[in-house]
Amino acid sequence: MTKNSLAIIGDSRLARELLDAAREKEMDVTRLSEPSAVAPTTSLVIDTVAGHENIKRVVLQKLDAALPVSAVILSSCLSASTTRLASWANKPERIVGFATFYPLKDRKIVEVTSGMRTADTALHAAELFFKSLDKETVRVTDGAGLTFPRILSMIINEAARSLEEGVAKADEIDVAMRLGVNYPQGPLRWGDQIGLDEVLAVLEGLQTETGDDRYRPAPLLRKLVAAGFLGEASGKGFHSYQEGQVKA
Amino acid sequence: MNRLEKIGVLGAGTMGAGIAQVAAQAGFDTLLYDIKQEFIDTGLGRISSFLRGSRERGKISADEEKEILGRLQSTTELEPYKGSTLIIEAAPEKIELKQNLFKQLDSICGPETLLATNTSSFSVTAIAAGAAHPERILGLHFFNPPPLMALVEVIQGDRTSNETIEKVTALMRDMGKTPARAKDTPGFIVNRVARPFYEALRILGDGNASVESVDRIMRQAGNFRMGPFELMDLIGNDINFAATESLYRSFFEDARFRPSPIQQRMVMGGNLGRKTGRGFYVYDKK
Numbered sequence: 001m002t003k004n005s006l007a008i009i010g011d012s013r014l015a016r017e018l019l020d021a022a023r024e025k026e027m028d029v030t031r032l033s034e035p036s037a038v039a040p041t042t043s044l045v046i047d048t049v050a051g052h053e054n055i056k057r058v059v060l061q062k063l064d065a066a067l068p069v070s071a072v073i074l075s076s077c078l079s080a081s082t083t084r085l086a087s088w089a090n091k092p093e094r095i096v097g098f099a100t101f102y103p104l105k106d107r108k109i110v111e112v113t114s115g116m117r118t119a120d121t122a123l124h125a126a127e128l129f130f131k132s133l134d135k136e137t138v139r140v141t142d143g144a145g146l147t148f149p150r151i152l153s154m155i156i157n158e159a160a161r162s163l164e165e166g167v168a169k170a171d172e173i174d175v176a177m178r179l180g181v182n183y184p185q186g187p188l189r190w191g192d193q194i195g196l197d198e199v200l201a202v203l204e205g206l207q208t209e210t211g212d213d214r215y216r217p218a219p220l221l222r223k224l225v226a227a228g229f230l231g232e233a234s235g236k237g238f239h240s241y242q243e244g245q246v247k248a
Numbered sequence: 249m250n251r252l253e254k255i256g257v258l259g260a261g262t263m264g265a266g267i268a269q270v271a272a273q274a275g276f277d278t279l280l281y282d283i284k285q286e287f288i289d290t291g292l293g294r295i296s297s298f299l300r301g302s303r304e305r306g307k308i309s310a311d312e313e314k315e316i317l318g319r320l321q322s323t324t325e326l327e328p329y330k331g332s333t334l335i336i337e338a339a340p341e342k343i344e345l346k347q348n349l350f351k352q353l354d355s356i357c358g359p360e361t362l363l364a365t366n367t368s369s370f371s372v373t374a375i376a377a378g379a380a381h382p383e384r385i386l387g388l389h390f391f392n393p394p395p396l397m398a399l400v401e402v403i404q405g406d407r408t409s410n411e412t413i414e415k416v417t418a419l420m421r422d423m424g425k426t427p428a429r430a431k432d433t434p435g436f437i438v439n440r441v442a443r444p445f446y447e448a449l450r451i452l453g454d455g456n457a458s459v460e461s462v463d464r465i466m467r468q469a470g471n472f473r474m475g476p477f478e479l480m481d482l483i484g485n486d487i488n489f490a491a492t493e494s495l496y497r498s499f500f501e502d503a504r505f506r507p508s509p510i511q512q513r514m515v516m517g518g519n520l521g522r523k524t525g526r527g528f529y530v531y532d533k534k
Contacts, residue, residue: 107469108469109469110469138461138464138465140461140465141454141455143454146456146457147448147456147457147461147462147466147469148470150447150451151444151445151447152470155441155445158440158441158504159441162433162437162440162441165433166431167430167436167437167440168429168430172430172437173428173441175399175426176428176430176438176441177437177438177441179391179397179398179426179428180397180399180428184471184472184473187441212503214506
């Protein structure tokens with residue numbers, strides 16, 4: 001029998017956090033930037049790549065080609081429905097969607113979903129994986145960004161619009177949302193923590209899947225991502241960061 | 249603890265009485281107005297019972313309680329507001345009523361008296377239209393209940409002077425509040441940026457997740473204190489729907505603010521939430 005092993009694909013902070021969490025549970029786990037380098041003994045792959053369709057499609061096609069038939073792919077469905085992600089693979093039955101945001105340590109539960117062609121056994125494997133990391137799972141219906149990333153990305157988008165329209169300064173928007181409606185973090189600060197590229201991926205995914213203008217991203221958000229100002233991890237996003245400190 | 253500035257509050261309802269309490273607690277001589285003595289008595293009664301509760305829980309002493317109440321005066325006339333530092337209008341949300349009050353204050357108070365409107369649904373610029381000194385008129389959006397909610401949105405209308413904003417921002421800090429300055433735009437900061445929380449209605453309508461799942465996910469994945477459906481039931485679906493609809497109209501039907509047919513049906517069916525015993529959840533009426 002082949003040894004059960006786990007591979008995590010991606011370079012994001014979420015990918016690194018998942019690696020540490022899996023190692024802590026003494027799983028046989030590796031993290032890879034290049035999906036085609038995945039070992040043929042791998043039984044479960046966590047694909048954390050959240051980006052544009054062109055990137056995501058290549059990642060899934062490479063994984064699908066490199067993996068044994070029995071392996072399950074748990075893929076981040078922030079930017080597209082799981083049915084759509086699975087449509088790029090020869091074996092759509094093995095593709096399960098999940099949606100969450102960094103940092104995982106703040107999430108008691110993680111959302112998982114099946115695409116139209118996902119096998120129940122694949123969904124169970126995904127649920128078992130999160131359970132082994134002490135995370136509960138909730139099953140929801142397939143769609144880009146599922147529930148929490150979808151709602152939070154839209155809140156961050158509206159905060160970004162308010163900022164670029166000059167309604168208020170970033171600090172004042174954040175303090176208003178923390179104190180006015182008890183949000184656990186100000187939305188701009190929160191977006192910087194998650195990574196603005198991930199927030200943009202959710203909004204673009206929703207806009208593509210639904211065709212609804214409701215989800216169109218704020219031009220400021222697009223510009224920050226284009227400039228490489230992705231938030232905390234790159235030292236600048238809506239706020240500026242030095243050694244983890246928020247600069248006004 | 250006593251301060252020199254004199255604060256006026258117009259309207260002794262929940263918001264007005266709460267704001268007057270905040271001012272008096274912070275050491276300001278405070279004058280509370282309403283059109284009828286019975287409205288004032290109700291408002292002062294609310295303040296007294298709040299302070300009694302604070303004393304009983306050991307948060308303030310009996311002397312402090314007496315001092316706070318001693319700083320609160322009331323009137324059914326506008327003339328005594330002459331010489332006030334800041335007057336905060338918290339009258340019912342009717343624009344003519346608010347404009348009329350500001351017109352009367354224009355003739356009573358010198359231009360050094362600053363005038364604020366506590367509104368969540370009107371433009372400050374619109375309320376100041378026709379006033380003799382629009383540069384001294386601003387918006388102050390307190391949150392309910394004012395004695396417990398730290399935030400105040402300080403709203404600059406198109407003709408509000410920077411000096412007015414700076415002075416009132418400092419006064420709000422003196423009142424123990426955390427001010428957030430914003431331009432006079434629909435929903436200001438909080439009511440606008442909080443709107444997408446109700447994307448939950450769309451998720452429900454599309455059949456993507458149940459009421460219970462969405463609430464649980466937002467609490468346990470998002471760390472929000474309440475889920476969106478629990479919150480709508482608490483606020484009242486009528487109030488929440490009206491706020492969304494008002495913002496939708498203010499932004500000329502921008503898709504981002506489109507209200508939900510599900511919530512409209514709940515309003516039409518009288519399923520308003522906790523206050524009617526039924527909303528997204530069913531509540532035991534006790």
